[in-house]
Amino acid sequence: MGKQLLLEHVNVPGIEKLDVYRAHGGYKALEKALRMKPDALVEEVKKSGLRGRGGAGFPTGMKWSFLAKPEGVPRHLVCNADESEPGTFKDRYLMSHLPHLLVEGMIVSSFALGANTSYIYIRGELLYVYHILEKAIAEAYAAGLLGKNILGSGYDLDLYVQPGGGAYICGEETALIESLEGKRGNPRIKPPFPAVAGVWGRPTVVNNVETIAATVPIVNMGGEEYAKIGVGKSTGTKLISACGHINKPGVYEIELGLPVEEFLNSDQYCGGVKSGRKLKAVVAGGSSVPILPADLILTTAKGEPRLMSYESLADGGFQTGTMLGSGGFIVLDETASVVKNLWNFTRFYHHESCGQCSPCREGTGWMEKVLHRIVEGHGKPEDIDLLWDIQSKIDGKTICPLGDAASWPVASAIRHFRAEFEEYIKHPEKIKDVKHYYSVRNQTAPVA
Amino acid sequence: MSKEYKFSDETLALAQRIIKRYPEGKQKSALLPLLHLAQMEFDGWLSAPAMDYVASLLKIQPIEVYEVASFYTMFNLKPAGKCLIEVCRTGPCWLLGAEDIVKHIEKKLNIKEGETTPDGMFTLKTVECLAACGTAPIIQVGETYHENMTCEKVDEMLNDYKSKGERKTHFDKKHVNANQH
Numbered sequence A: 001m002g003k004q005l006l007l008e009h010v011n012v013p014g015i016e017k018l019d020v021y022r023a024h025g026g027y028k029a030l031e032k033a034l035r036m037k038p039d040a041l042v043e044e045v046k047k048s049g050l051r052g053r054g055g056a057g058f059p060t061g062m063k064w065s066f067l068a069k070p071e072g073v074p075r076h077l078v079c080n081a082d083e084s085e086p087g088t089f090k091d092r093y094l095m096s097h098l099p100h101l102l103v104e105g106m107i108v109s110s111f112a113l114g115a116n117t118s119y120i121y122i123r124g125e126l127l128y129v130y131h132i133l134e135k136a137i138a139e140a141y142a143a144g145l146l147g148k149n150i151l152g153s154g155y156d157l158d159l160y161v162q163p164g165g166g167a168y169i170c171g172e173e174t175a176l177i178e179s180l181e182g183k184r185g186n187p188r189i190k191p192p193f194p195a196v197a198g199v200w201g202r203p204t205v206v207n208n209v210e211t212i213a214a215t216v217p218i219v220n221m222g223g224e225e226y227a228k229i230g231v232g233k234s235t236g237t238k239l240i241s242a243c244g245h246i247n248k249p250g251v252y253e254i255e256l257g258l259p260v261e262e263f264l265n266s267d268q269y270c271g272g273v274k275s276g277r278k279l280k281a282v283v284a285g286g287s288s289v290p291i292l293p294a295d296l297i298l299t300t301a302k303g304e305p306r307l308m309s310y311e312s313l314a315d316g317g318f319q320t321g322t323m324l325g326s327g328g329f330i331v332l333d334e335t336a337s338v339v340k341n342l343w344n345f346t347r348f349y350h351h352e353s354c355g356q357c358s359p360c361r362e363g364t365g366w367m368e369k370v371l372h373r374i375v376e377g378h379g380k381p382e383d384i385d386l387l388w389d390i391q392s393k394i395d396g397k398t399i400c401p402l403g404d405a406a407s408w409p410v411a412s413a414i415r416h417f418r419a420e421f422e423e424y425i426k427h428p429e430k431i432k433d434v435k436h437y438y439s440v441r442n443q444t445a446p447v448a
Numbered sequence B: 001m002s003k004e005y006k007f008s009d010e011t012l013a014l015a016q017r018i019i020k021r022y023p024e025g026k027q028k029s030a031l032l033p034l035l036h037l038a039q040m041e042f043d044g045w046l047s048a049p050a051m052d053y054v055a056s057l058l059k060i061q062p063i064e065v066y067e068v069a070s071f072y073t074m075f076n077l078k079p080a081g082k083c084l085i086e087v088c089r090t091g092p093c094w095l096l097g098a099e100d101i102v103k104h105i106e107k108k109l110n111i112k113e114g115e116t117t118p119d120g121m122f123t124l125k126t127v128e129c130l131a132a133c134g135t136a137p138i139i140q141v142g143e144t145y146h147e148n149m150t151c152e153k154v155d156e157m158l159n160d161y162k163s164k165g166e167r168k169t170h171f172d173k174k175h176v177n178a179n180q181h
């Protein structure tokens, strides 16, 4: 097992309580941070090389330095706890087991950014976690870690949690801001970026739960030490949520740079493909990232071992690579059908499209219909090219990246598994062996 | 006689605390949490008068509430059974047998997805990834996640809810007095 910077104490009984968390070194980073200058904290985060853990991997220190600081205008830190990317369940794990790690990270980060009111936006389905966070926050207030004059430093911070109402799109940062303002989750056109005009038009930083939690070890150990962990521009540790056809699904903290093969097969992590079956494909970073067949997930096209890092997973671009994304690692064994799985994901994106942009609203629906007729045994030979054409007309043509997220799985499945599409179209009877379920409520009839 | 839509004193106090979490003039921001409270208070769904009441608390137009309530999947705009059984139907859960779970519940309760049992006890709904794919298949009822579900565990779960006969909502009543700040 590599270094455990976030999950070291996750199994300590009672770690969700303030006294136990403190007895294990909790709030030391806050004490240290409050003795520093906010700008020096931003510098530490820059030096650490920390990149956003929500999916896009944008350097956190740089994002923080873009925050506008006009005189007399309050600014806000908003934590993105919407975690809805299929295959991703690390933030729920972190928040429910280590609520004070997130609360401490929020105080440290808010201080660095000069925010006096911060919010954690958590997806509504996780109301039980909302109450865990509320409890931790109440404890922090009672101990003088939140509220006025925190630990005698003169710094004031109020921290609140807000539940969403069930909508994947609210994980997109501008949709999240709209939702926090009590509106429908329609993403905004950028610019202006949230750093200039975010929640209530005020300068806002939106960061993922894990990103904010990572500031705690960064402050404790110093940015330079943190940057020594990992490989190249992928510094530090990353939470990976592993699921699908593996022996040991769960959340693992890895040092970035761990070989994919070790992550998949070692008993410390996934423990190998379930029941000794063969690996077929992996969706390495949440449902949105390109799916890769077994050979390409384990080795790059150049023949090098593939590593769990931003760069190595992306090696080869979309032709032969993928993305680290949110760290949702979904494994498909030889019994799974890539085409049926794709239909399921495409149905998801169609259901979750907010409907603002025509290419996404209509295109995801068309892709779902075409895929549906293929999995129902009515596919036509020209459907594969039709799907390719539709996805290419969504990618990059929408206000927010949900459109891209819907098109990449389609493009990559066709790129690497064209033969499976062709087989289903030629031999519809083969589909019967693979189970699938579809919802009547949201199902569109097959296109004639 | 028409039902009166008004929060209990305790829930109203919580709603007022939540509204204060946002800056002056931005009280509309409290809309989503208040809709969860309304669903908890008013039998698990949001009727037009229930939403009008929320609008009055926030001093906004009813239409501003309707357009938001209809956007998010957790808000029920029709009456639902006491226990809304939400089965995750997204890729990872489905790879591990969510389809069988849904079919089993449909057979057991003799309803289809989206329907409510005649006794008003259960409504079956399928939902998208609940961020718990490592313990798939997942069913959510109220605030509770039921993990690693099998048909046998479904039977136990249904019997348990039925024998208790309580209404389950996402915002569970037991938390109303929890946080006073």
Ligand SMILES: Cc1cc2nc3c(=O)[nH]c(=O)nc-3n(C[C@H](O)[C@H](O)[C@H](O)COP(=O)(O)O)c2cc1C
Pocket (backbone or CB within 6 Å): A051, A052, A053, A054, A055, A056, A057, A058, A060, A080, A081, A082, A083, A084, A085, A168, A169, A170, A171, A172, A173, A174, A206, A207, A208, A209, A211, A212, A400, A401, A402, A405
């Ligand atoms: C459709 C969509 C859904 C997203 N969902 C999430 C999410 O659930 N959690 C998250 O942290 N970021 C999500 N993001 C990314 C956010 O827009 C944003 O980049 C992120 O919160 C920034 O935080 P970070 O820099 O700390 O990663 C999503 C983006 C898109 C386009």
Ligand code: FES
Pocket (backbone or CB within 6 Å): A086, A087, A088, B088, B089, B090, B091, B092, B093, B094, B128, B129, B130, B131, B132, B133, B136, B138
């Ligand atoms: S797919 Fe069901 S919880 Fe993620």
